[in-house]
Amino acid sequence: MENPGEVKGIAARAALWSARHRTLAILGWIAFVIAVTVLSGQFGTVEATGADQGHGDSRKADRIVEAAGFPERPAGEMVIVQNRAGDDRTAAVADVTAGLKKTKDVIDVQKPIVSPDGRSSLVTFAIAGDAEDASERVQPSLDTVARVQAAHPDLYIAQGGDASGDKLIGDKLDQGLNTLGLLSIPVTLGILLVAFGAVVAALLPVLLAIMAVVAAMGLLAFASHLAPTVDTTAHVMLLVGLAVGVDYCLFYIRRERDERRNGADPHRALVIAAQTSGRSIWISGLTVIVAMAGMFLTYDTTFVSFAVGTILVVATAVLGSLTVLPALLSALGDRVDAIKIPGLYRRRSDGRLWNGFLRLVLAKPLISAVLAVGALAVLAAPMLDLKTKAEGIEDLPATAPIVQAYKAVDEAFPSETAPVEVVVEAPSVRTPAFEAAVARLRAEVEASDGRLAGPVETRINPAGTVAVVSFGMADDADLTRLRETIVPAAFGTFTALVTGPAAGEADFHARLDASMPWVFGFVLGLAFLLLLVSFRSVVVAITGVVLNLFSVAAAYGMLVFVFQYGHFESLLDFQAADGIVNWMPLFLFIILFGLSMDYHVFVLSRIREGHDRGLPTKVAVREGIGRTAGVITSAAVVMVAVFALFATLPLASTKQLGIGLAAAVLLDATIIRAVLLPAVMALLGEKNWWLPRWLGWLPQIAHEPPAPVVTDRDDREPELAAV
Structure with a gap:
């Protein structure tokens, strides 16, 4: 008998190899993670310096200064003494000067200077030692200033500077980021426990996602020798890696479990999951990587570092999902549902709610599409007022002492702050x-x-x-x-x-403005091509790009509504500003476009499966979306919960990032995937699959599940039955 049963496709081949050599696959993955982690520690990580960052004339100037051999300057600090209720600053200024001269690690205390309006005095000094770690030695001076303030309650006396700023804000931000990283894991696990209703099935995605992040961070150390990294890259990698890693495993496990519950034997269930969800993971990961690669076109050190980090973590998550996950599923078998949680575990979900909702959408597709577009247009409308601004002191909580001190100094002595x-x-x-x-x-x-x-x-x-x-x-x-x-x-x-700060921000803004058309064109163009090749349809590729743009536009509108118009100020603890942080629109576009393609590829693949089996388009849409609604909802809830944690951080930029990502993912998984996508596809019908004749050379990629699996007695490797 001719054996047409050789499984085609990277995902399916990888799954079958891993299932056949599961011990080697599992131990090899563990060894890979340990090896890159250990070797990265020996190899070292190259951190970006001031000379690596910046643009235009300010970057050229900074490089000239760095190469000129100027003596290392200690961290500068300043204390403002200002008339508020009282009017006698002489004694307070004398106390500040005398106290600082006696304080540990304080050097170069200068004579006080008086502001032009005569209401303020400024005492400048420096912190001894390396400016990089001066925040560790600034506390004694803060204590001295606090004692003088207590002795003169009718005056305003406050300290500001690089070291105190790092101490009061940097430490709080680092603490918040670390807490966010720790919270994101239990939050994700809790959501998966509810989604699966079984402990083992919930632990697998979290465990593999964490291992993928750890391995990617090790690889980042090697990559940093080509592109220096910035310290915030690790936090971005954790959140992106956790989001996509959990999603990929969730898609794969759910499909394998569904096939088993539908009566497939273990080998057939694994092959179907590999050739469907596994293939979706491969395409989705490639699309996300393409989107992240758009950041290279900014030629900005921070964006390039983010691009390298996110590409590595997504690639590693894809690798783990396509290799070690099938091996684990093969080894565990039905024990993946072990330790069931009473009240949460269901052998199968009938999806009654989603199917009922879909029937309503597909019964009136035109009305549904109009309502969905109208809702998105309302949410996106504030985007017309979108303005951008450089990050400034107003992006920190107004109650922070360092913010109040800087504002007072900036008003009285503008030449000293920037x-x-x-x-x-x-x-x-x-x-x-x-x-x-x-x-x-x-x-x-x-x-x-x-x-x-x-x-x-x-x-x-x-x-x-x-x-x-x-x-x-x-x-x-x-x-x-x-x-x-x-x-x-x-x-x-x-x-x-x-x-200087103003010049650096202006040059950065100019660089972003120049790179934005290239980044948008690169990401949209390559995403279109990937969808075109994957689904052999011009219409599917265009609708995929347009729908993702809808979610990005709605996210922009939400940012303006909250952070420019000032809604929820007290709840989120921020000050409304006259613009969004200048790097936010571009960064959000790239991240959102990449992550949205996860859902889109997964849903479209399931719809195409039905179409390839001969189902009418409307039936294929109802079946594809109905069967994926549960897993899409679970994946979206994970992302929304993790991204929403960003809103707890002290910087306005991190709050904007969290709100923008969480809102866009929520809208994408609900209005766009559950309403607009099925409505548009139902309206288009068979036109969804239109491909011009001149593109007939595109490769044929099967989306339907494989034929039944047979197992030869002498060879336990699963293969496709002859047809």
Whole structure:
């Protein structure tokens, strides 16, 4: 008998190999995770430095300064003493100065300076030692300032600076991120326990997802030698890895369990799961990787680090789902349902609620589509007011002491909080020509009516080839005039570049604006091509892209509604701002587009299975969505719960990320997948599968389940029966 039963497809081949060599597959996976973790510790991770980040002139200037050999500067701190209820600052300023000079790890206490309005005094100093870990030594100075404030309750006395900022906000953020990472695991496990109703089945996805994240973090250490990483990449990897890793395992296990409950023997159930859900995992993972690769086009160190990290964790999750998971399912058999939870475990779900809802949608597809589009349009409408802004002090909780201190200093002494720096490079800057250039700049500052603020200070490197001229700027809008007019006029033929916080943010914003069309085009174009090849339908590919854009637009609208319009301020503990953090729209688009394709590929694959078996499109849609609704709901609940934890973090940007991701995934799994997708496909009917003749060369990929499995007595490897 001719054996046509050789299983085709990467997912099915991997599953059958793993089932046949399950001990080797399981031990090999464990060895892989341990090996990359241990070797990564020996190999080391390359962290991105200041010279690796930034864009435009500010990056060039920062690299010049870093290479110029300036002495290492300690972390600077400042204490503001301000009239509020009282009016005698003299004694308080004296107490601050005397107290700081006696405080451990405090150096370079400067003479107080007075604000132009005469209401504030500022005392600056530094923390001894390396600026990178100065937050570990700043507490004694904070204690000193707190004692002076207690002794002068009628004045406002507060400390701010890099070290105290890292101490008061950085520590809180790190603690929140660590707590988030720890909470996400039990929250995910709890949802899966409800979804499966069995402990072993719930533990498998969490365990494999965690192992995939650990392995990917080990691989990141090797990749960092090509693309330096930023510290927040690990947190992004945990959440993306947990989301996709759990989803992939959930899809696979549910399909294998469903086939067993439908009467298939263990081998046939595994083959069907591999050729359907396994194939969906492969396509979905590839699509997510393509979306994440779009971040490379930003040419931004942080985005590139995120791209590398998320690609590694998704690829590792796919690898684990297609290899070790089938081996575990083969080894466990029906024991995957072990330790059943009374009241939660159901041998099969009839999906009565979802099927009833789908019958309603498919009975009136046009009305359903109009209502769904209308609801999404209402949610997305605020997007028309979307504005972006650089991250600033207003993105921190208003009650944080460091926020209040910075605002007070920024109002009274704008040159101290975010100074402008002009980096000048020449064969020698110790010349009369350079001194004349600085004098011209100083004259412009003095004549600017407060838009630029002194004092104008100059630092020169030991070689005398690089100078950094710093002063204040009251309004970031003056940056363009400074770069295009004032600095060129003052420094003439000298190489003079403007940097500093305002300049860095402006260059970053310009880089994002320039890269956005390329990123959007790359992600949308390749996603379209992947769907086209996978489903051999132009219509399916177009609708897939458009539906995902709907979820992104709705997420943008929700962000504007909450964070620009100021709804739920007290509940989420943030201050409404005049824009969304500038990197958020691009990052959300990439992450959401990638994650939304998980559901889309999985649902479409099940619909295509029915169509390939000869079912009418409407019946195939009802059957495909009805059978996947439960697992899609469970996967979406996992993602929503994990992403919503971001809203508990102190930064407005992390709150925006959490709310945007959670809202979009929720809308995607409900309005889009349960209403709009079936309604549109029902309206289009057989047109869903339209493919132009000139694209007939695209590979034929079967979506229907394999034929019955037979097992030869002499060879226990499952194979397809001859047809």
